Amino acid sequence: MDGRHHEPLTEQLADDAFPHDDPFPLYEALRAAGPLVWNATGGYWVASRHAEVTAVGADATRFCSGRGILTFEIGVDYPSPPTMMHTDPPAHTRYRSLVQPAFGRRVVRALEPTIRAAAARLIAQVRTNESIDIVTDLAAILPVQVIGMILGIPEAEWDRVWAWSEASIPGTDTWSDPERRNALRAEMTAELAELVASARLAPRHDVISQLVHEDLDGDRLSDDELAMFLNQLLVAGNETTRNAISGGLVAFSEHPGEWGRLVEDRARVDTATDEILRWTTPVIAFMRTATVDTVVGGVPVAAGDPVLMLYASANRDEDEFGSDAGTFRIDRSPNHHVAFGFGPHFCLGAALARLEIAATLDALIDAGVTTIDAVGPVQRSRSTIIAGVTNAPLVLRTR
Template identity: 65%
Template sequence: MTDVAARAERTHEPLTDQFLGVELSVADAPAYYAELRAKGRLLWNASQGFWVAPHHAEVMAVSTDPATFRSGQGILTFEIGAEYATPPTMMHTDPPEHTRYRSLVQPAFGRRVVRTLDESVRAAAEALVADLPVGEPVDVVAPLAVPLPVQVIAQLLGLPEERWDDVWEWSEASIPGTDTYADPERRAALHDEMLQELLRLVGQARTNPTDDVISQLVGVEVDGDRLTDDEMTMFLNQLLVAGNETTRNTISGGLVALAENPDQWQRLVEDRSLVPGAVEEILRWTTAVIYFMRTATRDVVLGGEQVLAGDPVVMLYASANLDPEQFGPDAAEFRIDRAPNHHVAFGFGAHFCLGAALARLEVAAVLDALLDRGVTRLELAGPVGRSRSNIIAGVTEAPMVLHTS
């Protein structure tokens, strides 16, 4: 049977784009993802021609087999069939190219480096929390969730305070589906502005290195190999966008979850040792990156289905992180003492997020700062706004009252 005929014979129930989170309310999402998982281990989207993996086990299987499921043909559904002369991000590479990149950038993002940032990240979180009013409504997105990761990324890049707003704009303009910059010309202009500034910073680091992450990256050499200027710019673009958008929405989504589950915040008030577990549960619950995609390099059976070479496979992280097979019958509940908590909010395998330790630090810093401020309860004070991106689970506004008594 030819590949074309094999694909034509697939009779799976058609799926809509809703599976990616579009038009799903947070209240509806767990039930919808449960419905997807009940339909099968692997689901075929006939209208767009890709498989959907809604279960944790299949997401892990794809994540840990880069030889069979490659990233180089696109990691988002609108990239199906794309061919890149040079990778737009490190996430679009496969071993051995990806292994080379990891060896050259990992030294700048190891746990030792993150530990050196602990004091400054916590100080930034404390300052932002100190400025929040208590006992009256405040949207925690704009004054807290947005500026903290922006400040951290700007610090990593060596950008002065007057450029912090630019970092936010560049990041927003780089996320498909966000409403902030709907004008494609404005998006393109901001993207070009970002690339030019990153190139300038790379050149500056080569001639006058300091202690920022760019200077560390340009100084890394492995067996005589170094990152080129174009490769540096590609990686810094990924760092700026991914390190900002995902962490911001994890913080805001996590605070919403704690406001919706006041008993869980009370447990933190009573026992600060639960903060690390709360961070992991927030990561699982918010799943800032809804999905990534891989493309099969050969015919393979996955989840009991015949996947053909060239088939795209979507790893639906948002569903996998609610899978009862992995997390038990209370998987659809927010519980800060969940253990074990093998979530895939950072992906897994070769492409495990380089910034995972830094993201964990930022979320923990916010929780600790709120507890230090004496916040005893988080109360929602209005509707929570959500972005319409089907890639990033964005929280655009989260009005709440911080109670201290």
């Protein structure tokens, strides 16, 4: 039996219908509607429960990334993959082996003192006991500094990094201005190409130099592969981490008891970091395409069918997180959230992102912040891919 009857709820996942300010009732209704539901308008399945999102994400053989990871890519035929996320084994496995060493645990541990110092410097400059915009005054700064630092982008150009990454994300303000978007993307590509060329001549202590010289049994990334990867890195590591930090601090303002519990016992910073990731889920959804006729959650899926994995919904699934899945709880453990995806494409920068969030929380505690208060409405991003806060007036109180 073909289970493809259109589920009207899925219409709300479209750009102009998406309930950006509070999508969680929609997610709950989608989870109740079934393990997989069909969107006839776009021609794709929606997986909104944790079990099916992880089943699809885990299996790169039955579900490929090469035919697009976003619904607007359905039917698009790329001459070459636009990002590493669009590759499948064996190309993905090779790619991953070449770039993984630059993001390994040892590298992140070595960066820790620098990132913690940057977070402390940032928080020392942020005004306390008066209203600030948590995005521009705080959350946007550290991810840009860290990406700038690890890529070896000169400090004077760090303010361009935000503009470059905005120009690469569908749904942001810059995206809607094609001329400006193309100009910014060209500027970013030129800057990255220059950094690659100079690293070839004289290696520095940064990720670009490591990637240029990384050698796996004589195999290396080509210039085109390097350019594609660096482009992606700059975007993947910036917007997402910023939204986790801003969304996390907004969550604390909405759950004042939780900030107090964290200040009381800072050993909870690690579990709090993962709860922030679950709660904010900065990447709302990615897609796969079935390579064979198969079955997911008891529903038959035909070869060629796209399946959207709704991470933001899976992260509130009561079957995985229990009856308090809809509660922000900093000591949640276990916490098998899928904010970083699941399976072979699991986020390469997860350790780095966790460190940036934890360093921010620690720096705020060190600065004596006792409460985080909302003093105005929170504005959320209009994107259906990235869940984010665009503006939130908060007060960090130290007295």
